[in-house]
Amino acid sequence: MKRITTRAGELDVHVLEPEAGAPADVGQAPRLVVLAHGFGAPGTDLVPLARELVALEPRLASARFAFPVGPIDLAPLGMWGGRAWFPIDLEALDMANRSGRSDVLAAAEPPGLALARKKLRVAVQALMAPMGIGWSEVVLGGFSQGAMTTLDLALKLEEAPRAVVLFSPTLVDAEGTRRVAKTRDGLPVFVSHGRQDPLLPFAATERLVALLVEAGVRAELMAFDGPHTIPFEALRGAARAMVRG
Numbered sequence: 001m002k003r004i005t006t007r008a009g010e011l012d013v014h015v016l017e018p019e020a021g022a023p024a025d026v027g028q029a030p031r032l033v034v035l036a037h038g039f040g041a042p043g044t045d046l047v048p049l050a051r052e053l054v055a056l057e058p059r060l061a062s063a064r065f066a067f068p069v070g071p072i073d074l075a076p077l078g079m080w081g082g083r084a085w086f087p088i089d090l091e092a093l094d095m096a097n098r099s100g101r102s103d104v105l106a107a108a109e110p111p112g113l114a115l116a117r118k119k120l121r122v123a124v125q126a127l128m129a130p131m132g133i134g135w136s137e138v139v140l141g142g143f144s145q146g147a148m149t150t151l152d153l154a155l156k157l158e159e160a161p162r163a164v165v166l167f168s169p170t171l172v173d174a175e176g177t178r179r180v181a182k183t184r185d186g187l188p189v190f191v192s193h194g195r196q197d198p199l200l201p202f203a204a205t206e207r208l209v210a211l212l213v214e215a216g217v218r219a220e221l222m223a224f225d226g227p228h229t230i231p232f233e234a235l236r237g238a239a240r241a242m243v244r245g
Contacts, residue, residue: 001050001065008068009122014043016050016065028243029059030162031137034066034124036146038168039090040082043069046143049235057239063139064131068123070146071116085120085149086112093199105148106204109173117153124153134159139242141165143230144200148172154187155180163188165238167230170200171208181215189219190241192234194226 001016033053037045050065070083088110128138138161140150147169154164155177169191171177189212193205202223212219222237 001054003047008066008124008126010119011071011123012043012069013123013127014047014067014069015127016047016067018062018064030063030139030242031131031133032064032066032124032127033060033139033242034068034127034141034150035165036068036085036120036142036150037070037083038142038144038146039070039084039088040074040079041143042081043067043083046146049230052235053239053242056236057243059243060239063242064127066124066127068120071119072112085116085145086110088145106171106174106207109176113149113152113172116149117156120149120153121157135161137162139163139165141167141238143167144169144228151189152177154189155184160184160187163190163241163244165189165241166191167234167238168193168197168200168205168228169208170204171211174207174211177208178211178215181212181217185216187217188241188244189217190222190238191219192222192224192230192237194224194229194231196226197228199228 001019003016005012005014035046037043047067054060070085072084074082074084135157140154140161141164142150147166151164151166154161191209193202195202209219209221222234224231224233
């Protein structure tokens with residue numbers, strides 16, 4: 001897969017093009033897969049997943065993979081090379097988790113999320129335009145904070161994406177999410193999360209999935225025994241969800 005780095009809207013994006021001679025899309029695979037990294041990771045963090053997903057599901061060989069880079073540079077905080085989608089007080093989050101408050105981000109929309117959503121939307125639309133495709137041919141997803149951001153975008157678009165894949169997300173702005181999720185009846189959403197996640201507790205993701213299902217979203221949760229990570233079984237489940245739609 002040929003990798004290029006381009007500018008889409010206000011974001012840098014790492015793009016992996018399909019291999020020459022890849023089988024043409026037969027309607028079962030998305031045309032574009034967008035995966036957003038987590039808080040503190042470099043923009044290239046999830047790039048290796050493209051080849052792994054194609055190996056797991058050959059029908060994805062015709063898809064273009066895009067890995068947008070979060071707009072916030074965390075170097076001033078000592079996290080060299082780290083990027084973020086919106087600010088998070090990690091110390092406050094850790095204290096909340098230690099006190100048993102796993103839903104600290106669920107109380108309201110975090111400051112900066114709306115701006116991140118706007119920038120991500122513009123970037124993805126810039127990638128879609130020359131391809132001549134609509135949102136129904138796009139899979140949105142990501143890891144951790146990237147999962148929060150892409151789900152927020154997927155629920156607030158005028159047109160639903162093909163599917164959403166979320167690795168280790170959490171419930172953000174519960175009331176707002178419940179309200180917009182009702183407009184996404186039948187949207188396929190694949191979620192994976194580790195039961196021993198010390199950063200974003202598993203219980204909050206259980207609440208997120210229950211909320212989505214109650215609103216009519218076709219959400220499924222794949223729980224695994226592990227921490228804040230993406231295990232092989234999560235990649236396999238995500239690959240299936242991308243082509244199943």
